[in-house]
Amino acid sequence: MKKLLAALAAATMLALTSGAQAQTYPDRTITMVVPFSAGGPTDTVTRLVAEAMSRDLGQQIVVENVGGAGGTLGAARVAKADPDGYTLLLYHIGMATSATLYRKLPYNTLEAFDYVGLVTDVPMTIVARKDFEPGDLQSLLDYVKANKDKVTLANAGIGAASHLCGMMFMSAIQTPLVTVPYKGTGPAMTDLLGGQVDIMCDQTTNTTKQIKAGTIKAYAVTSAKRLDVLSDLPTAEExxxxxxxxxxxxxxxxxxxxxxxxxxxxxxxxQLALKDPNVVARFAELGTAPATEAEATPAALKAKLESEIARWKPVIDAAGQYAD
Amino acid sequence: MKIIHIDTTNGLCGALFVVLGLFFAYQSWMMDMGTALRMGPGYFPLLLAGILLLLGIIVLIQATRVASEPIGPLAWRGMLLILPAPIFFGLTVRGLGFLPAIFITALIASFASMRMKPITALILSAGVTLFSYLVFSRGLSLPYRPFGPWLGF
Amino acid sequence: MDLIDNLILGFSTASTLWNLFFCLIGVLLGTLIGVLPGIGATATIAMLLPITFQIGDPVAALIMLAGVYYGAQYGGSTTAILINMPGESSSAVTAVDGYQMARKGRAGAALATAAIGSFFAGTVATFLIALFAPPLTAIALKFGAAEYVSLMIVGLVSAVVLAHGSVIKALGMVVLGLLLGLVGTDVISGAPRFILGIREYADGLNFVAVAVGVFGIAEILRNLENEHERSVLIRNVQGLMPTREDFRRMTAPILRGTVLGSVLGILPGAGAILAAFASYTVEKRVSRHPEEFGKGALEGVAGPESANNAGAQTSFIPMLTLGLPTNPVMALMSGAMIIQGIVPGPNVASEQPALFWGIIASMWIGNLLLIVLNLPLIGLWVKLLTVPYYILFPIIMAFCSIGIYSVNSNVYDLYLVAFFGILGYALMKLRCEPAPLLLGFVLGPLLEENLRRAMILSKGDPTTFVTRPISAGLLALAAAVLVIVFLPAIGKKRAEVFVEEGA
Structure with a gap:
């Protein structure tokens, strides 16, 4: 009862003060929730961006890791938070795919959030163990179609980037492969390096260094244009x-x-943070680029989320594998 | 007719294994088994649950034959106060804020011992709170507010 | 010679005053935070990570972080020995005999043994990394799913040896641990298992919460049972330093533990914990006093502590040579490297030799600082045990709550602490030991995942386990352990059981 009273009092105070808040925003520490554990690629992106944004806002942005259930626990936390601008969420493509992968989300993806902007779009690469026969993407496609019961496709577990890209790949080439799921990118990459599995499609964040060192074979990038860091690698389209x-x-x-x-x-x-030289340089090392000024806007993010939910739904439903 | 005497410690232990085995077996049964070659999510746990059940039965049978050490006294007061302490912290750290949450958590845990005097408990909890504030909030800047929205902050 | 040049480069980088300073700060902070109960290496590093971002120099930042890691490891062993609270899976083994030593008043000797063993193992492992990192990596890559399954079987077989009571109950604990390890989303199919509809458990149960519950909370409750008898953990503290006899007894276990740890540490996943368990098994087997194990055997601290420290060190190998984080701690390290502008990968050694060799050299310096720092601190830690218990445990509860909550900011992890506290207490009352349960808990998901993956990769051919040479070798080893453990013991065990029954 006491708790309830305190909560009510707090809510009233918030309502009274929120009008005045906008002018002075931000006047205290902002929390940016990253729905994955510390150390992963999304955590890294978040910390870089948060640090650059704090400098402009004049208030510290602390990064809070709320990991679990493919990122949906952290998203659920932010969905329920006070809409006062002091709790933010940085989430990747999982925001769109979880809307289909999870049939029992505690929030409605399109209704529960307001938008700040896109941060970056990390390209993927189609890679294979280094002694895999096919020499280029076209011969890979022929090989895969001829040996679809033999070729193994690794992924880092349901909802992971490599799982999504793998699904899209199989749907694009109309050939189901033997998929081998792992718990996380580390073990999947280990087995690819060791030649235990044949192919994988994963983020440049994880693959660029390996491709450059020649420890794995790369067939294509999945972006619209070739990448500066891997300029010899054709796009899948090409x-x-x-x-x-x-x-x-x-x-x-x-x-x-x-x-x-x-x-x-x-x-x-x-937008300012994404022009920060440190952020640009770090992103480049990871094989990605910051979003443009036009993309780092609420409208662009909203449009992206809507189109991506629509794009992934049929692919996921066709695969028929859900995470709950 | 000889009355079967069941040893309490082993009897309860066997019963616990059996109950847990049945729980996991029932839950696994609801899942897809697959085949030995392409195992489904239920295959391996069902196998394990079966082994646990079997081990439970063996312990139960042993209980009818041999006596082991007695269970001894139970720490009722301890269970009643130690176990809720971390839960209280988790439920209130956001609402009440870090400082009140940690203070009350330490206070609850303090009273698990009969030897604890109220004054000592208060001083101890205050000390723990101060230390935690300095180390975790100031030193390591963990992202928890010192006082939370329930208190009007 | 290349190696000498590299080592000189490494040591000259690591021993600049600036880098030494950060190494010391790292070791110090790691020890101080890691020694708080319920806060293991992963939580310590996660908490200290943001501090390293403030340091502009990547070499210094990473040296400090590596220092934090060893410090936290050592701090975790300290709490395992003093209050039976292992903060990390690998120190669960240390808790078994270390805590019993502490209860007998020999905490000082246990802590010193842990420190000496860790230092020796750390030194050897550092030089192994410098000498053999690339070939060792190649071996690690040979480990596919089938090899892992066979390795897990070796681990499980040895878990039974860990038991010092009923073998049936120990088996039950392993199986229960395996089942608890499977809670969460099934990696292969995506189906949620045993989570009773609670999404917060979809990624599995938090290890630290489970360990703190079954070890620490259960122990606190046991101490609260009969408060009239004693108020402090131990009454008499004997000499702080190990005796000559102790030194004699710890030498061989430290050597064996170092070898086991160095080898198993390279393997992704559960290398360090398997090494610690394996070392315990070996020591109990070769000891002339196996009955002392579980009741405070020095060898049971020396071996596993060396093994887990060597393993912790060599687990850097896959990260440094391939950029592969093989455990959560290495994932944090690789995140820190990326923030500092170094993307971990196979080329770090050739592109950034000063950084690469500097980190390796700093590993040894860190271990040296650790032992210099900790030997004098042992007196202080042991004093802690003379604090009345009713003062100590509210403090323990407060720190555990913070430590466990901070990892995922999730109250469900704290529900687990309470649940496993009561389960652990019940198991303790029913004379079941928690260590085999924890081993099962860590190995459960790895065993099942790799078993199923091996079957997928072999296209459903179960002979894969015996046709692959490494896997076949490991299975033979498991069989050998089984034979050695059970054959001569059967007659003896019966006798022991009768003694217990008669008592």
Missing amino acids: AGIAGFQVGIWHGVYAPKGTPTEITERLSKSL
Whole structure:
């Protein structure tokens, strides 16, 4: 009862003060939730961006790791948070795919959030163990179709980037393969390096260094244009799979009901952060580029989320594997 | 007719294994078994649950034959106060804030011992709170607010 | 010679005053945070990670972080010995005999043994990394799913040896641990298992929460049972330092533990914990006093501690040579490297030799600082045990709550602490030991996943386990362990059981 009273009092105070809040925003520490554990690629992106944004906002942004259930636990936490601009979420493509992969989400993906902007779109690469026979993407496609019961396709577990890209790949070439799931990218990459599995499709964040060192074989990137860091590698489009583009895009969200002034302010700050030389340099080393000023806006993120939910739903439903 | 005497410690242990085995077996049964070559999610756990059940039965049978050490006294007061302490922390750290949550957590745990005097408990909890604030909030900047929204912050 | 040049480069990088300073800070902070109960290496590193981002120099930042890692490892062993709270899976084994030594007033000797064993193992493992990192990596890559299954079987077989009571109950604990390890989303099919509809458990049960519950909380409750008898953990503290006899007894276990740890540490996943368990098994087998194990045998601390420290060190190998994080701690390290502008990968050694060799050299320096720092601290830790128990455990509960909550900010992890506290207490009352349960818990998902993966990869051919040479060798080893353990013991065990029954 006491708790309830305290909560009510707090809610009233919030309602009274929220009008005045917008002008002085931000006047205390902001929490940016990353729905994965510390150390992973999304955590890294978040920490880089949060640090650059704090400098512009004049308030510290602390990164809180709320991992679990493919990122949906962290998203659920932010969906329920006060829409005051002090709790934000940085989540990748999983925001869109979890809407289909999870049939029992505790929030409605399209209703529960306001948008700040896109952060980056990490390209994927189609790679294989280094002694895998086919020499280029076209011969890979022929080989895979001829040996579909033998070729093994690794992924890092349901909902992981490599799982999504693998599904899209099989759907694009109309050939089901033997999929071998792992718990996380580390073990999957280990087995690819050791030649225990044949092919995988994974983010440049994980593959660029290996490709450059020649420890794995690369067939194509899944972006629209070739990458600066891997300029010899053709795009999947060029090399023979029409319309095959997959990127692990990241966006910053706020709970639904956050004042527009605040999301606009955050979006401006995000745009600045994405021009920060340190952020640009780190992103480049990971094989990706910051979102453009036009992409780092609430409208662009909203449009991206809507189109991606629509795009992945049939692919996931066709695969028929769900995470709950 | 000889009355079968069951040893309490082993009897309960066997019963616990059996109950847990049945729980896991029932839950696994609801899942897809697959085949030995392409195992489904239920295959391996059902196998394990079966082994646990079997081990439970063996322990139960042993219980009718041999006596082992007695169970001894139970720490009722300890269970009643130690176990809720971390849960209290988890439920209130956001609402009440870090400082009140950790203070009350330490206070609850303090009273698990009969030897604890209220004054000592208060001083101890205050000390723990101060230390935690300095180390975790100031030193390591863990992302928890010192006082939370329930208190009007 | 290349190696000498490399080592000189490494040591000259690591021993600049600036880098030494960060190494010391890392070791110090790691020890101080890691020694808080319920806060293991992973949580310590996660908490200290943001601090390293403030350091602009990547070499210094990574040296400090590596220092944090060893410090946290050592701090975790300290809490395992003093209050039976292992903060990491690998120190669960240390808790078994270390805590019993502490209860007998020999905490000082146990801590010193752990420190000495860790230092020796750390030194050897560092030089192994410098000498053989690339060939060792090649061996690790030969380990496919079938090899893992066989390795897990070796691990499980040895778990039974760990038991010092009923073998049936120990088996039950292993199986229960395996089942608990399977809670969460099935990796292969995506189906949720045993989570009773609670999404928070979809990624499995938090290890630290389970370990703190079954070891630590159960122990606190046991101490609260009969408060009239004693108020402090131990009454008499004997000499802080190991005796001459102790040194004699710890030498061989440390050597064997170091070898086991160095080899198994390279393997992704559960290398360090398997090494610790394997070392315990070996020591109990070769000991002339196997009955002392579980009741405070020095060898049971020396061997596993050396093994887990060597393993912790060599688990850097796959990360340094391939950029593959093989455990959560290495994942944090690789995240830190990326933030510092170094993407871990196979080329780090050739592109950034100063950084690569600097980190390796700093591993040894870190271990040296650790022992210099910790030997004098032993007196302080042991004093802690004379604090009345009713003062100690509210503090323990507060720190556990913070430590466990901080990892995922999830109250469900704290529900687990309470649940496993009561389960652990019940098991303790029913004379079941928690260590085999924890081993099963760690190995469960690995065993099942690899078993199923091996079957997928071999297209459903079960002979894969015996036709692959490494796998076949491991299975033979498991069989040998089984034979050695059970054959001569059967007659003896019966006798022991009768003694117990008669008592």
